[in-house]
Amino acid sequence: MIGTLLQRLAWLAVVMFGVITVSFFLIRAAPYGPFDSDHPPPPAIQKNLLAAYDLDAPVIEQYGRYLKRAVFDFDLGPSLKYRDYTVTEILSEGLPVSVTLGACALVVALIIGLSAGAIAAMRPRSWIDTAVMSAATLGIALPNFVIAGVLILIFVFHWQLFPVAGYGTLGHLVLPSIALGLPFAASIARLFRAGLLETLSEDHIRTARSKGLSPLAVIVRHAARQAMLPVVSFLGPATAGILSGSLVVERVFAISGIGSHFVESAFNADYNLAMGVIILYTFLVSVLNLVVDVMYSLLDPRIELS
């Protein structure tokens, strides 16, 4: 298993290199630069700006220097838009915020998703099942800014329970976590229900039932673990999705995570920040997928990590 892990990590390095290279040149192929504005300075000043940020060298040379600094010094350069910060500073200030929000959203998704899936699976094809699964379909279909809007209407303006925006207290996290987590809860519910229904038809479950166990006990003690497999494999992409999909929720609730940099750094032609975000997300998604594969083999000994 260690050998396989090392092999996977080597692949990760290759993927990272490829992503950095392609992104670096793609970003610079955009027709606009970081210092274009509606009040553009005269050409002499544009020249000074490009020189100050080492953007006046040929692109291939910039690439070489960037790679060298990024790999050997872990230096992702200064942000070209937020000029008081380095990219590393921005990401390290924003990442804990995004991860906290993402973790809370994941907890919301798991609690709601697993409960709903279990309830639906206990009475398949009953009205409860139909209701839960319809709600889940709706949850997948609704974009999270709509969910956020509805939550704000109800829990901020109607019942004044939570702050409308900002970051700082646990109260600030409640609505954004739900808005971000609900669509994933819906997917989890569907996957868990399907997994349970399949497992519940197996022989060892019949045995458990014949011992007189209640439906809930059957699910919790005997069926859940196996039925979790599809959920676990979904958690990797889901976590990545929650982290990168947080840009809308972060914007609506004015949360100072890194989600919005994902899109805005491209619009701002903030080359360095855009590269930083891409590198970070590539790394996170690859590592999360690896973690899921490891968990998979731990949950089900029949599956080997390869």
Next chain:
Amino acid sequence: MARDLRGWAAAAVVAVLAALVIASHQGTQWERADFAFCNQQEISSLDPAIATGVPEGRILRAVFEGLTRRHPETLEALPGIATSWTTSDDGLVYTFTLRDDSLWTNGDPVTAHDFEYSFLRLLTPTTAAAYAYLGWIIAGGRELTEAQANPPPLGVVATSAHELVITLAQPAPYLPRLLSYYPFMPVHRGCLEEHGSTWVKADRIVTNGPFKIVERRVRDRIRLAKFEGYWGADEVALETIDAFAADGITTQLNMFLTGQVDWMIRPPPNLFEELRDRPEMRTSVQAGVTFLRFNTSREPFGDPRVRRALALSLDREGLARDVMRGGETASRSFVPEGFAGYVPAELAARDVERARALLAEAGYPGGEGLPMFELLYPHNQITRDFCQAVADQWRTQLGIRIKLVNETWKVYLDSQKQGLYDASWSAWIADYLDPSTFLDLFTSTSANNRTKWASAEYDTTIERAGAEPDPARRDALYRQAEELLLEALPIAPIYQRVSSNLVGSHVRGFHDNLLDIHPLRDIAVERTEPVR
């Protein structure tokens, strides 16, 4: 084994989550500030020489003070760090007397040497200051920024700790007002030399304005507190201020409606009708204009008759009243109303018959034979509605076919710059109150011209106006230039812009003005009930 592992894994996940939540909430508990506002976005920099943009100005005016500052209502130059100034007869030499009771936040006195150092820094090429060109009115400024060989000495000299002499390259009667603009704010040399590029960090920065930086969290907020050592501290009412970086327009409105902030800039235009009657809603004319650019290097815009026909046929009042709906006023001038002493030139009133005749004269009777052209605009709902309405008017009045093209902001700017457009939505907002900020745009060498229109007569008129020391004659020359511009019409002015703000009714000292500038120094709050 698997069962043990599962328990352990669950516990670990819960522990990590709990630790994360707790860790991320350490030290981020904030008391509600006396005054809070949405500053629209994370600012680009706290360095007055590096920063560009409007949200930056709101913060920099609060934490730094230049030789002058602005009257919150009239925008006239008030004494700042300078108590008084005199001008030489030729309008080229300004002598500023500095107050002796102003301090930096580290306790050092603010002196004329600080300004000498800061102006030199602004203009030095390696500083890479985007607004350095504003300092090119100072003798030797341009040569310095352009790194010319053997530049003349820079016309900024501290003759003593409290006297600064500025020599200009050309007369600039607006200099005292210009010097209140943030690129001309002083920086603390010792702080810069000690910390290098990291001097702007909240725990290092040394400032000299009415407020100081307490904390800054990227994309979250900047917390300011009153600086007791500020010379005018007695006049400053607010103890703490929060400037939120929230950029979502609905988010900002929600924050205002729930009392989380006391001031919101530019509420959503689509809610204007609902917000208009609220006592907190304030709209005011702004020194800005929305206009159309024509690319005169492309047919049919090379023909001035076509440009005139397009400009004359538009119902500006209708566009302002029915499409914009935010209190904008139709304008047939390029320079907005409200600049002291300057009377803008005007394009002839709307005349559809004349427009049709001009178009026929140009060889396109009833719009026939006129190739379909593109109207470019930056992607957002307001500009889209506006351009659709303009295209409709042209279509119905002149029989012209128009294709609307939208691009994201930076791509749109680039297309304009490269001349990759036929006609284009455009807007310009004054940096300072002087007709030159508008009319300098269309000289043949200006990077902001972007219409490919060049007129030697226009260039000389602008040049003469710039060199004219007598204010009345200067205004007359600028007016002459505007008349030339409106005769040739590489652009068609449409309406004068408005600023809109939602300001809590407990806020005092907030005045509407042409530049939409509201110094935090002059703001106070009077609450009858505690905030939520």
